[in-house]
Amino acid sequence: MSELKLKDLYDGFRDPKAIKALKKLIDEESLKLPRKINVMEVCGGHTHTIMKYGLNQLMPKNIEFIHGPGCPVCVMPKERIDHAYILSLQDDVILVTLGDMIKVPGSNGSLQDARSKGADVRFVYSPLDTIKIALENPTKKIIFFAIGFETTTPMTAALLEHVTKNKIENILFHINHITVPEPMRVLLESDDCKIDAFIGPSHVSVITGSKIYEEFVKNYNKPVVVAGFEPVDVMQSILALTKQFNEQRCELEIEYSRAVSYDGNLAAQRLNDKYFTRATHFRWRGLGDIPDSALRLKDEYSYLDAEIIYKDILPNKKIDDHKLCICGDIMRGVAKPNDCKVFGTACKPSSPLGSCMVSSEGACSAYYKYGNLL
């Protein structure tokens, strides 16, 4: 076998010829389908790939994508963003978070707006950059506002490990880590569920392993194929799902086997288990309250928990989405972004009203940007 080059890992999985060849195979396989199938790509990264490469337009008429809720910035409720906003405006606080959070609007504005009011907000590439900020600002409290699905949780745990081991005393945490299976379950159990199969997230699965999707195959009779993020990965996964329907199989498959195993990254899972436990609930923007769908710091680390330390100034009142926004319906697969009255008019990436327009991984934002609305 020839030697792998880094270029292969990029170009090889974006090859237009391979996309075209797979389209042909999907078309042939789709002729045998007994009925139309709706495939939910759970992860916003896949939504982005599908829209960027126009894969939705390469599908035959009886295979349709439903865009799922896997965009952590999109599903962050306004009351949590308000927490970040309020914390950042404290005199002795530097709020640190990942760049995706810059423009996400809470009820008072975004972190960018807080900055323009004098707040010290730093957007970092890596959670570990927080350590340098803490060492350079010993008189300040550095609050790491942690976001993301299972993909980013171990990176926050790694920062916690550095903080506790090296006794760094001026770093605190505000945890907003959420998990994938719980919203999938909620979607499957909703009355108007249209989902026939899932494309499983890529990098969530690198950490968790594909084992977290077993229940969907066994208990809900929905095939799952864990796919990589490149267009060829997605096409290959659609072909695999279509074959499952035609062969009357319902299985969990890993298309992204170059990076995903059944058990996942056990070191990362151990680190998560050391610091985190389940939060009783998390109110997802667009989907509502989902019990046990988020993580919080374990009680023994409550001395690092900004939510507990600053509880007197952090409101917990529910803040609903804009009345006209139909993101909830879009994430349940019963509507498309262009069905929304305010799509592209009152709601745009530069001034989002609803959750799916907030980040480039949100379905509305991807539709707006790539505009392939055939």
Added chain:
Amino acid sequence: MCLSIPSKITSIDEKNNIATVDTMGVERQASLDLIDQEVKVGDYVLIHIGFAMNKIDEEDALASLEVYREIIEKMEEDDRRQAILEDDACANRA
């Protein structure tokens, strides 16, 4: 948010558990805190927000690429055959 990028390890700082990686010509640092398997210079890893998440299975990646190459070749062969058949059936040929 969730896009991890394939990169190649070019050197390892064992004291700080940090790898220097090449991401399509861009040199960056990535923590190895989440890696408990053996990694060495020349290995491919997925990088996400400053951390290596895992090692990419080279044999598996090559096997996938080989499958795609075969699919493409088969399609091109089918297209050629189709073109010949269409040519044979050409009504305008003298």
